[in-house]
Amino acid sequence: MxxxxxxxxxxxxxxxxxxxxxxxxxxxxxxxxxxxxxxxxxxxxxxxxxxxxxxxxxxxxxxxxxxxxxxxxxxxxxxxxxxxxxxxxxxxxxxxxxxxxxxxxxxxxxxxxxxxxxxxxxxxxxxxxxxxxxxxxxxxxxxxxxxxxxxxxxxxxxxxxxxxxxxxxxxxxxxxxVDIAQFRADPALLEAIGERKAVLWNAHFSFDGDLWSTFDQLAAGILDAFAARPDLVLLLRPHPLLWKKLINLNILKEQEIADLKVQLRASGVIIDERSDHRHAFAASSAMMSDAGSFLMEYLATGKPVLYLKNPHGLGLNEEGAAVVRQYQSAADVEQVAVFLDQLRRDEDPLLLSRTAAIRHFFHRxxxxxxxxxxxxxxxxxx
CATH class of the missing domain: 3.40.50.2000 (Glycogen Phosphorylase B;)
Structure with missing residues (x-):
């Protein structure tokens, strides 16, 4: 040749x-x-x-x-x-x-x-x-x-x-x-949310070792907080490893995971297991998240974020600490409630600084x- x-x-x-x-x-x-x-x-x-x-x-x-x-x-x-x-x-x-x-x-x-x-x-x-x-x-x-x-x-x-x-x-x-406001979210998801404000909940799987998850610490209180606020709906999108981790740590059995999902849905929680996370990003009005990728990525939506902090865990790296400075944080249910009530009143005290920070974290x-x-x-x- x-x-x-x-x-x-x-x-x-x-x-x-x-x-x-x-x-x-x-x-x-x-x-x-x-x-x-x-x-x-x-x-x-x-x-x-x-x-x-x-x-x-x-x-x-x-x-x-x-x-x-x-x-x-x-x-x-x-x-x-x-x-x-x-x-x-x-x-x-x-x-x-x-x-x-x-x-x-x-x-x-x-x-x-x-x-x-x-x-x-x-x-x-x-x-x-x-x-x-x-x-x-x-x-x-x-x-x-x-x-x-x-x-x-x-x-x-x-x-x-x-x-x-x-x-x-x-x-x-x-x-x-880039155009998430124009993204066409699944009509079934939008119908489930209805006229309520959806709060995306991103729960990590690290219940041992790194201890980034707050799922085991805050879940019960978070569920109660949403039950008391019918104008909000909880949109749970857990880390892909969360369910199997619960099984491997002998916290729950496989059938108990299935039962838990049924109970959560019956209580009004929307569980999002779509492969494309943009549906949840587009349909939600705010996010609560443990340490994880979404904590950085959701910044690009311009919407409010609450960082759920595990005081016993490894915490954040330099980039994580920098982005969290643009968010509110919570280590207990009372602080979660403050965030939810602000959202209900359309209050967003960090809006200007948060949106101004987007260009720092994302090149072009x-x-x-x-x-x-x-x-x-x-x-x-x-």
Whole structure:
């Protein structure tokens, strides 16, 4: 083959898909690549191997089919002999992937490795810095794409290889939130909310170890607070690992989880288990959240946020602490009640400072981060 043929050949980008909830991280990259005549993009479906997550192959496959995204399952795909110019990881954790797709193995077969952070990390603790910045993918990928300059500075401080491979493109996940006020939420969700104000409740799964969750401490009081305020409705969207974690810690059995969901719905709680979190973001008027990605991400909606603080846990990293300064906080039900009553009265004391802070946390929140990621990848593949 002549050199000019090689140079004009399409580059092959592979996206590794593990979780329905993580498709938002690469959706706009996929769309940009599909529209680019110089790139072939494909998706390989991998399992998500984790003791606290009930991964279901049929659910993952159905999700991709519903989106119209062609894919190849990992167990019917042969890596040998295939030309892959770049691979894009959506999870940093090698232990969640089959052996052939672990970083050290796969990097031997592909021209370029890249990573988009699976979450907008806010959790503190030295061990957590290793989880977020010191994994093989985060430390040794050829390119990592982040939401802001301040995240790149976090890599400079906490990643063992520094931040030379980190590109500030904006996070593709945020492309889906640029016009969140215009997003068409599921009519079934809107009907369930009715004329009430919905408060999104994002509960973490860390009841042991990191202790970021307040679910076990505040749940009963939060349910009582909403029962006393019929003009509000609680929209519960727990961390994807929460239910299985309750089972693994022998707090509840699987049937008891199912019964709990029935009881919560009967009491008026709306449980949101859609793969696309934008429905909950668009339909809610405010959010209460433990330490987790939503604590950062929801800022882009401009709506009020209440940080639920576990006083016994590891707390927040530098970025988490910075964003929480734009929010109210609560460590008990009385403080939750103050926040809810402010919302009922349409009071938002932090509105101006909170909305002004958006540009600090999100580089060029313009819906084009996915395109910028692809442009960097193309440059590196050239």
């Amino acid at each position: 002549h050199n000019d043929s090689i140079n004009t050949a399409k580059k092959h980008l592979v996206i590794l898909y593990q979780l329905p909830e993580s498709w938002a991280n690469v959706r706009s990259v996929w769309e940009a690549a599909r529209a680019d005549d110089s790139v072939d993009v494909s998706v390989i479906l991998l399992p998500f191997i984790h003791r606290d997550y009930q991964w279901q192959r049929d659910q993952a496959e159905a999700h991709l089919r519903a989106l119209g995204v062609p894919f190849v399952p990992w167990d019917s795909h042969a890596l040998e002999g295939e030309q892959i110019d770049a691979v894009l990881y959506t999870s940093p954790y090698d232990e969640t992937r089959p052996p052939a797709y672990k970083f050290a193995e796969l990097r031997q077969r592909v021209g370029l490795t890249a990573y988009i952070p699976y979450g907008l990390e806010v959790g503190g603790g030295e061990q957590n810095y290793v989880y977020q910045y010191g994994q093989p993918v985060t430390a040794h990928a050829d390119a990592v794409f982040v939401r802001s300059q301040s995240v790149r500075e976090m890599f400079a401080r906490h990643c063992p290889t520094g931040a030379g491979h980190v590109h500030v493109t904006g996070h593709p996940r945020m492309d889906g939130l 929140l313009d819906g084009a981060a996915g395109r910028r990621v692809l442009d960097v990848l193309k440059g590196l593949m050239a």
